[in-house]
Amino acid sequence: MHAVILGCGRVGATLGLMLEAAGHSVSVIDRDREAFRRLGQHFKGKTILGIGIDEDVLKKAGIERARAFAATTSGDNSNIMSAQIAKVKYKVPRVIARIYDPLRAEAYKELGIDTISPTLLSAGLCLDFFLERPFRTVVEYQALPEILAHS
Amino acid sequence: MYVIVVGGGKVGYYLTKALVSAGLEVTVIEKQRRRYELLQEEFGDAAFLGDGCEVRTLEQAGAPRADLLAAVTGDDEDNLVSCQMAKRKFKVKRVIARINNPKNEVTFQMLGIDETVSSTKLIYSLIEQEVEVADVIPLTALRRGNLELVEVALPKTSPIVNRRVRDIALPQNCTLALLVRGDDAQVIDGDTTLRAGDLIVAITPSGHVLEFRAAMLGKAITTPP
Numbered sequence: 147m148h149a150v151i152l153g154c155g156r157v158g159a160t161l162g163l164m165l166e167a168a169g170h171s172v173s174v175i176d177r178d179r180e181a182f183r184r185l186g187q188h189f190k191g192k193t194i195l196g197i198g199i200d201e202d203v204l205k206k207a208g209i210e211r212a213r214a215f216a217a218t219t220s221g222d223n224s225n226i227m228s229a230q231i232a233k234v235k236y237k238v239p240r241v242i243a244r245i246y247d248p249l250r251a252e253a254y255k256e257l258g259i260d261t262i263s264p265t266l267l268s269a270g271l272c273l274d275f276f277l278e279r280p281f282r283t284v285v286e287y288q289a290l291p292e293i294l295a296h297s
Numbered sequence: 298m299y300v301i302v303v304g305g306g307k308v309g310y311y312l313t314k315a316l317v318s319a320g321l322e323v324t325v326i327e328k329q330r331r332r333y334e335l336l337q338e339e340f341g342d343a344a345f346l347g348d349g350c351e352v353r354t355l356e357q358a359g360a361p362r363a364d365l366l367a368a369v370t371g372d373d374e375d376n377l378v379s380c381q382m383a384k385r386k387f388k389v390k391r392v393i394a395r396i397n398n399p400k401n402e403v404t405f406q407m408l409g410i411d412e413t414v415s416s417t418k419l420i421y422s423l424i425e426q427e428v429e430v431a432d433v434i435p436l437t438a439l440r441r442g443n444l445e446l447v448e449v450a451l452p453k454t455s456p457i458v459n460r461r462v463r464d465i466a467l468p469q470n471c472t473l474a475l476l477v478r479g480d481d482a483q484v485i486d487g488d489t490t491l492r493a494g495d496l497i498v499a500i501t502p503s504g505h506v507l508e509f510r511a512a513m514l515g516k517a518i519t520t521p522p
Contacts, residue, residue: 199398199401223350223374223375223377223378224374226378227373227374227378227408230408235407247351249353250351250378253382253386256385257381
């Protein structure tokens with residue numbers, strides 16, 4: 147399948163390499179040319195310089211035939227917006243957005259965008275590690291804890 | 298009426314100022330401390346420090362009771378998120394988003410944000426109009442129904458000068474609404490007699506601007522290339 151990854155940071159680049167190793171076609175978008183270096187010399191996929199909320203850029207990356215889209219920029223809002231474009235306009239079947247803010251991640255999950263919040267994941271893992279508890283599932287980590295739910 | 302403005306930059310600042318002058322209750326949310334402090338000096342408690350895309354900030358700024366939220370930051374994606382949060386999480390009745398990339402108008406509408414304002418588009422359409430129709434000046438495009446509000450100054454050579462409005466043949470669905478003569482403004486009705494030098498504000502369908510111009514100014518309609 148063809149996958150489009152927005153953001154060639156550590157996560158985007160690692161994901162891109164993993165997908166390619168698994169035999170899939172990959173395009174990576176980033177607004178900083180230097181970021182593509184993370185893909186290394188053997189990356190066979192396409193790199194597109196630009197921002198992910200610009201549909202011309204998404205089309206160049208092959209969003210129209212993509213079956214997977216991951217938004218992994220450092221900006222939650224860019225990730226949210228591009229994920230929605232991928233899902234609602236281009237009907238990409240599997241769309242995921244990385245969102246640091248747990249409340250925003252929760253809100254957009256309610257709107258039907260799959261989100262992954264590394265904040266909750268990392269904090270939860272550390273907690274279980276400290277308390278010497280067995281690790282839980284991703285879904286369990288992504289559940290918004292009470293302390294964050296109320297201001 | 299309670300309005301929340303997200304973004305305390307130039308647009309947000311002047312918008313807040315105008316709304317406050319109009320007597321509305323306003324909160325302007327700004328995330329940069331330095332900018333917030335300037336806003337606080339001028340607007341006092343109406344300024345709020347925080348990220349207007351965050352649920353908690355919107356809640357604390359009173360989003361649940363807001364009648365309208367205007368997201369006017371310089372970043373389209375931030376404005377999208379603020380508006381979506383306000384609408385879906387807090388059920389704010391009306392949301393308006395500033396957009397910088399005119400192409401995002403369609404995207405925002407697809408994502409549920411109907412009211413967007415793009416200064417790029419406004420200026421572009423003025424330029425477009427200026428090229429086609431130099432003396433009928435577009436004031437605003439009315440969102441639904443493809444109608445435009447235009448302004449035209451009547452020269453001495455206009456065929457409709459010294460005539461009553463009811464005797465003038467205007468293109469279909471064009472209405473002469475307001476007349477500015479000297480320092481006075483008056484609503485136009487059928488008995489109003491137009492004079493040279495009058496400034497007319499009229500409503501005309503977008504497709505009939507050229508015909509409207511011909512009716513008002515007497516110039517031959519040039520067929521578009």
